[in-house]
Amino acid sequence: MSTVARIVQSHGKAFIVDLAGRRYVATARRKKTDYAVGDLVEIVVLNEEQAVIERAQPRTSLLYRSDEWREKLIAANVTQIAIVLAAVPSFYEELLSRCLVAAEDADIRALIVLNKADLPETAAARDVLAPYAALGYPMLELSAKTDITPLWPWLEGQITVFVGQSGMGKTTLVNGLLPEANARTNEISTALDSGKHTTTHATLYRLPNGGELIDSPGLQEFGMRHLRGDRLISLFPEMRQYAGQCRFQNCRHDREPSCALISAAERGDILPQRLQLLRKLRSECPN
Ligand SMILES: Nc1nc2c(ncn2[C@@H]2O[C@H](COP(=O)(O)OP(=O)(O)OP(=O)(O)O)[C@@H](O)[C@H]2O)c(=O)[nH]1
Numbered sequence: 001m002s003t004v005a006r007i008v009q010s011h012g013k014a015f016i017v018d019l020a021g022r023r024y025v026a027t028a029r030r031k032k033t034d035y036a037v038g039d040l041v042e043i044v045v046l047n048e049e050q051a052v053i054e055r056a057q058p059r060t061s062l063l064y065r066s067d068e069w070r071e072k073l074i075a076a077n078v079t080q081i082a083i084v085l086a087a088v089p090s091f092y093e094e095l096l097s098r099c100l101v102a103a104e105d106a107d108i109r110a111l112i113v114l115n116k117a118d119l120p121e122t123a124a125a126r127d128v129l130a131p132y133a134a135l136g137y138p139m140l141e142l143s144a145k146t147d148i149t150p151l152w153p154w155l156e157g158q159i160t161v162f163v164g165q166s167g168m169g170k171t172t173l174v175n176g177l178l179p180e181a182n183a184r185t186n187e188i189s190t191a192l193d194s195g196k197h198t199t200t201h202a203t204l205y206r207l208p209n210g211g212e213l214i215d216s217p218g219l220q221e222f223g224m225r226h227l228r229g230d231r232l233i234s235l236f237p238e239m240r241q242y243a244g245q246c247r248f249q250n251c252r253h254d255r256e257p258s259c260a261l262i263s264a265a266e267r268g269d270i271l272p273q274r275l276q277l278l279r280k281l282r283s284e285c286p287n
């Protein structure tokens with residue numbers, strides 16, 4: 001008989017599932033079935049420690065990356081993505097934009113967290129980010145090292161996945177949000193990771209003030225080949241209004257005459273680097 005559990009940790013092929021507070025190491029019944037942290041899955045419990053995943057229940061959202069070779073699920077059923085940035089080391093603006101596009105595609109909220117606000121370099125980062133805040137994406141400055149409390153109201157009642165490049169301070173932030181708890185999860189994960197050099201898992205935690213947090217592995221690239229080319233423009237809030245306004249219906253917004261997006265960029269109504277990303281995504285998408 002199967003019963004519904006929640007995936008709270010992913011190690012690629014093995015998962016930790018939570019069933020009413022009990023944790024099991026679970027693997028998929030069939031090969032090639034992909035599950036993500038946050039998934040509700042039907043499982044069959046084998047013994048005190050192990051279970052088998054039969055299938056996932058329908059998801060309210062799914063974040064994933066894809067390149068030419070494979071798809072990689074990031075998190076399922078989240079309501080929000082928190083993109084952790086810092087002025088030092090410098091962040092990739094394009095990666096931020098890709099996360100925002102992914103949020104639009106998954107129909108979830110996006111929150112930009114500018115960490116290390118104590119550093120003087122933060123002023124310049126704030127300027128780079130201002131246009132994104134102007135697009136309507138909430139932006140929060142804080143210093144994970146000193147005070148994470150500004151984040152609490154944003155996390156309440158949300159299932160938030162934290163993403164960030166290495167070095168942005170995501171670990172410091174997540175540790176600040178989580179008190180001692182979660183030791184058990186970590187014990188199991190240490191056992192599952194033994195023999196590997198790096199831990200590449202994502203983990204879901206319950207927050208003391210309500211809400212849940214998924215810590216994901218550091219993000220360096222965010223391929224989105226799964227996006228449909230004709231849908232791309234709808235994933236850029238500032239460009240939506242120009243949909244269908246180019247002279248050519250199949251405009252690539254590249255060098256075509258009377259392109260509504262090129263005109264908008266020339267007027268300064270859209271950021272050139274956002275238009276550049278739209279083109280790039282379009283050229284990456286096979287469909
Ligand atoms: N000045 C300052 N430094 C911070 C802050 N938060 C984190 N750091 C530092 O930034 C560095 C990276 O922090 P981590 O929390 O390890 O960063 P991460 O994003 O998890 O990076 P990886 O562990 O490489 O994935 C560490 O040296 C932290 O001490 C902050 O608010 N202010």
Ligand SMILES: [Zn+2]
Pocket residue numbers: 246247251252253254256258259260261262
């Ligand atoms: Zn165009």
